[in-house]
Amino acid sequence: MRSNLIVCLVASVFLTSPVKADVTVIKVAHIIVDASKPVLGAGIIVVRDGKIIAVGNTMPALKPNEPVKTIDLGSRTAMPGFIDSHVHLSSDPGTPWYMESVLSDPYQTAIGTKNALLTVKAGFTTVRDVGSQADVGFALRDAINNGVIVGPRMLSSGPAISIIGGHGDTSGFRREVNDALSAGNHNTCTGADQCAARVREAARAGADVIKITATGGVLSSQSRGLDQHFTDAELRSIVSTATTLGLKVAAHAHGARGIESAARAGVASIEHGTFADDAALKVMKVNGTYMVPTLMASTGLNDRVGKGIYLPQVEAKARAALAIWGKALAKASQMGIPIAFGTDSGVFEHGRNGEEFALMVSKGGMSPRAAIASATTVAAKLLGLDREIGTLEVGKSADIVAVDADPLADIHTLEHPAFVMARGSIIVTP
Ligand SMILES: [Zn+2]
Numbered sequence: 001m002r003s004n005l006i007v008c009l010v011a012s013v014f015l016t017s018p019v020k021a022d023v024t025v026i027k028v029a030h031i032i033v034d035a036s037k038p039v040l041g042a043g044i045i046v047v048r049d050g051k052i053i054a055v056g057n058t059m060p061a062l063k064p065n066e067p068v069k070t071i072d073l074g075s076r077t078a079m080p081g082f083i084d085s086h087v088h089l090s091s092d093p094g095t096p097w098y099m100e101s102v103l104s105d106p107y108q109t110a111i112g113t114k115n116a117l118l119t120v121k122a123g124f125t126t127v128r129d130v131g132s133q134a135d136v137g138f139a140l141r142d143a144i145n146n147g148v149i150v151g152p153r154m155l156s157s158g159p160a161i162s163i164i165g166g167h168g169d170t171s172g173f174r175r176e177v178n179d180a181l182s183a184g185n186h187n188t189c190t191g192a193d194q195c196a197a198r199v200r201e202a203a204r205a206g207a208d209v210i211k212i213t214a215t216g217g218v219l220s221s222q223s224r225g226l227d228q229h230f231t232d233a234e235l236r237s238i239v240s241t242a243t244t245l246g247l248k249v250a251a252h253a254h255g256a257r258g259i260e261s262a263a264r265a266g267v268a269s270i271e272h273g274t275f276a277d278d279a280a281l282k283v284m285k286v287n288g289t290y291m292v293p294t295l296m297a298s299t300g301l302n303d304r305v306g307k308g309i310y311l312p313q314v315e316a317k318a319r320a321a322l323a324i325w326g327k328a329l330a331k332a333s334q335m336g337i338p339i340a341f342g343t344d345s346g347v348f349e350h351g352r353n354g355e356e357f358a359l360m361v362s363k364g365g366m367s368p369r370a371a372i373a374s375a376t377t378v379a380a381k382l383l384g385l386d387r388e389i390g391t392l393e394v395g396k397s398a399d400i401v402a403v404d405a406d407p408l409a410d411i412h413t414l415e416h417p418a419f420v421m422a423r424g425s426i427i428v429t430p
Pocket residue numbers: 086087088130131344
């Protein structure tokens with residue numbers, strides 16, 4: 001029985017392990033090396049040990065007897081692997097609000113393992129997870145990095161930091177139940193000093209980025225509005241403390257004044273930015289703040305409103321957000337605010353991340369080229385990984401996606417990549 005179990009485990013590890021050869025030569029008809037540059041014609045991309053060693057028409061010199069695997073992608077278009085700057089791998093959509101307090105952390109890690117594979121198969125070779133329970137996000141990140149599970153390169157914030165009773169704190173239960181569930185959590189703060197301490201604790205626990213909920217949130221059972229939650233002094237303290245630790249701050253923010261105050265305090269990105277008005281966008285523009293629009297989150301809401309899934313206060317917030325879907329992104333992109341691709345997967349089904357591209361075009365008024373840049377070069381910069389990912393260049397990570405149609409003409413082709421390579425390992429092959 002026990003040996004059978006071991007055989008099964010070993011077999012399944014081999015079945016899900018990506019194929020790896022020493023050198024892989026990818027032949028393809030079109031290559032988008034950099035979303036801002038002209039598309040190259042037929043050529044090759046050569047990969048060794050997870051890195052790109054050639055792009056174009058010239059085969060580099062190989063070592064004697066070096067094994068070579070050739071993949072012919074035919075008439076397809078190859079491009080850099082996609083980056084999703086806003087995911088929640090350990091959450092699934094439609095889960096009743098109280099379940100985060102029922103499901104154990106190991107169970108949520110199992111959910112995240114499933115979703116990591118779905119995400120990388122969809123062409124997303126890098127993600128930034130901006131909110132998980134306890135150490136779940138860090139465990140997933142480390143398991144992927146160590147090759148224990150298959151998934152995208154992952155940055156994790158761990159649990160988001162919020163105000164007491166805000167989006168991210170335990171709420172919705174009787175006082176003593178809230179208190180019991182919050183015991184041992186270190187993700188709420190009051191006052192500049194305590195907020196600085198929370199940032200340092202997150203850094204100590206292994207956070208790659210500090211995630212704060214600068215305003216109320218649509219899906220939490222709190223009903224304290226969608227506007228500014230932290231004080232200006234708390235925001236400044238969070239940003240300056242994170243900066244001393246070499247960390248950026250990603251601020252969940254829906255309401256205009258919450259967006260404005262977070263941007264003024266110097267956060268690197270506004271996540272969602274739903275109700276951003278001209279004044280808020282001006283402050284973002286002046287401060288070089290990125291917007292991570294997460295239009296797919298509204299698809300998740302749209303699929304579920306009116307079905308008795310959400311609490312009444314959540315239903316009201318969801319309808320308000322849906323009423324102005326994409327409006328803030330359209331204004332922000334017109335103003336030249338950097339837009340980093342992010343979806344909020346977990347609010348909708350993981351693996352549908354690529355549907356954000358078409359929404360950025362149809363609702364956000366962006367060009368297909370700008371939408372692709374947002375998921376490659378721009379997001380790479382926001383994540384501080386632009387020397388490693390975001391373009392197909394010699395020395396960069398072999399994170400490569402190929403699609404059937406020309407994505408500049410048919411943006412929906414990005415939703416179903418025919419080929420995915422992550423750090424040199426083949427995940428999807430035609
Ligand atoms: Zn989110």
